[in-house]
Amino acid sequence: MPNTAKFLSIKSLIIWVVMAITSLSLIIVSSVNLFSQISSYQAELQTDVTTLAELIGNGAISSIGLDQGAELETNLQVLAAAKIVENVHIYKIGENNELDFFASYNKTGIAPVKAKFEQAEELAIVTIIGGVAELIWPIYKDNTDLIGYVYLRASAETLEDHISQSILLTLSVFFVCIAICFFLTLKLQRAITAPIQTLVRLVQRITRQKDFSNRAEPNGIKEIDILIDAFNGMLERTQGHIQRQADAEHEYRTLNVSLEEKVNQRTLALKEANGELIQTLEKLHQFQRQMVQNEKMASLGDMVAGVAHEVNTPIGLGVTASTMMLDRLGDLRKGFEEKTLKASALSKFIAESEENLNIIYRNLNRAAELISSFKQVAVDQSSENNRTFSFAKLMDEILMSMRPKLKRVNHEILIHCADDLYIESKAGPINQIMINLIMNSIIHGFEFMEKGIIDIDIVMQDDKKICITFKDNGEGIPEQLRKRIFDPFVTTKRGQGGSGLGMHLVYNLVTQGLNGSISVQSETGKGVEFKIIFPVKRINPASLPKSALF
Known part of the structure; x- marks a missing residue:
């Protein structure tokens, strides 16, 4: 698999992690603070506009009631002292509840704006759009009768200036904090990685030189000192193991010199014993094969003896029957020659002959079957x-x-x-x-x-x-x-x-x-x-x- 670990080091990891956490924290804090300031500036502007519109409306009640529009416009000139006010309209509710333009104020250098009759409801609250704040405020007589409206258009440049200054200040603080954090992070990673690099160089040197007598020095960082202590302990155990192994090898070489001679002597004796054992095993196998063969032959001998005994019985009966027939045949021949042969004697001879021949046939057939079975079994046993x-x-x-x-x-x-x-x-x-x-x-x-x-x-x-x-x-x-x-x-x-x-x-x-x-x-x-x-x-x-x- 590709070696991607070489592109990642503890140095870069510490810097990236710390800077990422710090940057994220500063961004969140700065954003919350900036949003809070901008909201505060907007609320302050809305309050100022609302206060001015209410004051202008209260001042215009009497002029609207007396229908003194020219005098009211003269009075509105005092708004020149309010730097944020650009345009003011006074609307009067006339007949049929329709709004009529009653008086106005336009700051020097600011172009008049057209009447906002149709936006009375839309601008009922302060609306900040395009660098200006607009508000239409109702005018009540005796706090009950609606007699007109005040339209106030104020500049939002002050709000934008405050917002720009806040953003600039926030960014300045952000980058200053990032720079300080980066500097401190570098110090931190050097404090952590320097002893690790020293330990790595020591390991590399030990690997090249095979010198396990070197030891790492503690540096005051608790966790790294624990690692160094464990590493030094491992070096000490390794050095001891190598020393013991060297001593054992030396002892082994010392013993090996005398052991080779003993091994040669034992090997010679073992060869002689193996030769005797092989001969004994061969004799044992020969004896075992002979015993098995003897067992087969004994079984076959028993079967031969038994079959011979069985065959003797039918053959003996056949011999007896045939002898009896020969005797009867001699008597028959004698009677025939002497011409004393009787029909009853011939009939008796024929009957006895048939009986004896049947006896001979049955017993010979039985003997043949026994011999056939014995032959087949004997052939099978040897095949x-x-x-x-x-x-x-x-x-x-x-x-x-x-x-x-x-x-x-x-x-x-x-x-x-x-x-x-x-x-x-x-x-x-x-x-x-x-x-x-x-x-x-x-x-x-x-x-x-x-x-x-x-x-x-x-x-x-x-x-x-x-x-x-x-x-x-x-x-x-x-x-x-x-x-x-x-x-x-x-x-x-x-x-x-x-x-x-x-x-x-x-x-x-x-x-x-x-x-x-x-x-x-x-x-x-x-x-x-x-x-x-x-x-x-x-x-x-x-x-x-x-x-x-x-």
Whole structure:
């Protein structure tokens, strides 16, 4: 912004303010005084004119009554002694109340004026116009009968002279006062600005020389002395601060010499410690990755063992049925060869064959379904690629792969998911997440319960994100454990086969594998609720081939 402050100084400010106030005050006082004098002069002139007109009217009463106009004009010549009187007319009220010119007086050298019959009312009071004062005064006989009028024209030169003298005197006094005020103002501003200028020069010198030992001298003006005392105090504190800073810098330089050597020694030791720490962290990360991998493989191993057990049952039944058919077929062949085969035996063989073949078909089909589900789950767990799938079908496959473990307990798992919900995402992380959550509820939440309930709600949000709400009615999670539930190696089954990596694996799969978020809410004795949200691409089932819908 422009520097306009340099055009305004304390000197000019004091002069302008004081002179402006003084001038305004003098103008107001002079104007009031001049107006008062002029009004007084005008009132005096009006009084003189009124008095003369009244005297002339009283003197003309008898002459008007006797109709002696010539004698009255002779008597009016005495008005020559009144310097202000220029013209006098005496009007008489004649017949029909009309005014007649009766007598007059005209000062020597002054031209007569015409009669003022029509201005009797207008000039009833003294009127001052154009340097003359005019008045028409009524003449009463016995103070009751109006017999005429006196017209008096007087000079107002004396009034104008008085006014001119008053104005001249007022202006003279005004300018004299202004000159005196200006002189005193200069003295005042010098008394105020001189110590300020001295202080400013001292500040400038200190700024240039950086010498804070200088001090300002008092000058006897209270306010400026207070400023000087404060300024000197600031200089003293600044000087002390600089001295302390110089001492501290000297001490710092002294200590720095010995400190550098210590720093070098500590730096070398720190580098060695950092190297050891980095190696320890790398080993820890390797151990953690190995533990996570072991957790995955242990989960997959449990699933393989369970599925193998499940597959053995239908295969065993199929083997038993097929062995029985072979035995019956041997008996049938023997009877046929010996020609002892009966129709009832053939009919019984056919019935048993149909029954055994149905047993074989059902159990083989069941084994095929188990193997297919296991294969899909195993592929999903080891795959990190996106694929299009039905979420409801994925949940069915997960539950089928967990069937061996779920058969051992009476817990109920409720899946709430739309059949037409097809998405494109990574099925492997979802598979591992759901297995870990379900097993976590079974092992920890339902540890002391005969029958627990797990509710899994799957809904879409804005066709861009999917929200999985996993709830159980188990024991819940204590507050101190809930805050660290996703940290590695946090478990309540230490020494009982628990590694503490299950929920840590879930957290990593959600946040890193699916780019989503997971939150937990739980209170002791009130179950647990996990909410998982991650982005997906929703697929319209109508755009998929029929083979992909099953």
